[in-house]
Amino acid sequence: MPQITRRVFLGSVAATAVPAFAAKRSATDWVTLGNSGVKVTRLAFGTGTRGGRVQRELGQAEFTRLVRYAYEHGIRFFETADSYSGMPVMLANALKGLPRDSYRLMTKYKRSEAGDPKLTIDRYRRELNSEYFDIMLMHGVRNNDWTQTYKPVLDQISESKVKKIVLAQGASCHGLLPLRTFPGNRWLDVALLRVNHDGARMDNLRDNVQEKGDVREVYGHIEKIHGQGTGIIGMKLIGEGTFTDPEQREASLRRVFGMGTVSSVTIGFKNTQEIDEAIERINRALNA
Numbered sequence: 088m089p090q091i092t093r094r095v096f097l098g099s100v101a102a103t104a105v106p107a108f109a110a111k112r113s114a115t116d117w118v119t120l121g122n123s124g125v126k127v128t129r130l131a132f133g134t135g136t137r138g139g140r141v142q143r144e145l146g147q148a149e150f151t152r153l154v155r156y157a158y159e160h161g162i163r164f165f166e167t168a169d170s171y172s173g174m175p176v177m178l179a180n181a182l183k184g185l186p187r188d189s190y191r192l193m194t195k196y197k198r199s200e201a202g203d204p205k206l207t208i209d210r211y212r213r214e215l216n217s218e219y220f221d222i223m224l225m226h227g228v229r230n231n232d233w234t235q236t237y238k239p240v241l242d243q244i245s246e247s248k249v250k251k252i253v254l255a256q257g258a259s260c261h262g263l264l265p266l267r268t269f270p271g272n273r274w275l276d277v278a279l280l281r282v283n284h285d286g287a288r289m290d291n292l293r294d295n296v297q298e299k300g301d302v303r304e305v306y307g308h309i310e311k312i313h314g315q316g317t318g319i320i321g322m323k324l325i326g327e328g329t330f331t332d333p334e335q336r337e338a339s340l341r342r343v344f345g346m347g348t349v350s351s352v353t354i355g356f357k358n359t360q361e362i363d364e365a366i367e368r369i370n371r372a373l374n375a
Contacts, residue, residue: 114369115161118350120318123255123276125221127191127351130369131164131320132157132362134178136328136355139171145357147177154181156359158190160366166353168195168226169211179216192217193320195226195259195279196240204243208252219251222277225258228265229294233258234274241274255318262294263301270311277318280309282349284342285335287326296327306346313348321352328355336364340372 114130132154134142142150154165165182167174175194182190194215200207212218223244225237234241247253257277260266269278281289282305289300313319321343330336343349352369356362 111370112373113161114366114373115163117163120222120255120277120320120350121313122316123222123318125191125255125277125318127164127193127221128162129351129373130162130365131166131193131351131353132162133322133353133355134165134167134174135171136357139167139174141328141355141357143171143173143177147180150177151181153356153359153362154178157356157362158182158185160362162362162366163190164193164351164353165190166193166195166222167215169197169200169207170195170226175211175214179214183216187217191221193222193224194220195224196244197226198228198237200240204240205246208243208247212252220253222255222257223247223253224256224277224279227261228258229261231264231268233265233268234272245274257317259322260290263290263292263304264294266290266305266308269317270308270315272317273315275312275317277320278312279320279322279353280305280312281323282306282309282321282343283324283326283330283339285326285330285339287329288323309346309348318351319349321349324352324354333364337368337371340368341375344369344372345375 116129117126118129119126167178244256248256255276257275259279286299286302288296290305291298291300325336354365
């Protein structure tokens with residue numbers, strides 16, 4: 088009978104051993120958005136709750152305190168839009184003095200914006216006090232021919248990407264008709280999509296937020312969009328604030344992060360308690 092040496096025995100044990108503890112994931116981990124190369128924190132601070140009204144009504148001083156609290160607790164991804172009246176400037180003021188390379192910034196191009204897209208993007212840079220944007224999205228596309236309707240804007244965003252004014256380009260989506268065009272669209276580095284466990288404020292054929300979205304169809308599209316290398320950012324995780332029951336919020340986060348296709352999520356906050364809760368619940372969902 089062949090003899091097993093101590094060295095061989097120990098080597099076989101090491102090869103088959105399972106780590107006692109897997110590395111825990113966190114809401115504040117840095118993650119890469121698909122094939123874009125852009126890294127963001129898994130949780131983003133959104134400034135567009137009710138079109139920005141919730142954050143705007145805090146006033147600059149309180150809003151700045153909230154942004155700094157999020158930053159200090161590891162949230163380094165902030166998103167806004169020209170459509171959120173006043174919020175880009177408020178966010179720029181809140182971030183003033185922080186090293187630009189220490190956080191990521193996403194903004195959205197307003198669909199109704201008239202005039203030269205280049206000049207508009209330059210205005211966004213001035214208002215947000217940033218030479219560049221980590222992510223720029225076409226905001227809330229609503230039709231299935233959006234790539235043609237907004238072609239001059241999309242072309243300018245792409246040109247800005249070549250010049251490193253924009254590092255990743257994409258779109259946010261309102262409705263099933265435009266969402267059905269996202270799979271197979273290679274222009275999209277990033278897609279900001281409405282997703283939760285319940286369908287609240289999610290996509291349906293009429294784009295009526297008062298009606299439940301088609302969860303099954305949305306999830307199917309997200310899987311395909313993720314599969315093509317587009318980075319997925321989830322929004323409406325707590326039904327734009329309609330999930331008042333903590334168990335609803337818990338169920339939504341567990342379901343969304345359990346998909347394995349959503350890299351990052353954005354949530355709008357109005358106080359520090361909501362930030363603490365979101366981090367805690369996301370951490371639980373990620374490690375369930």
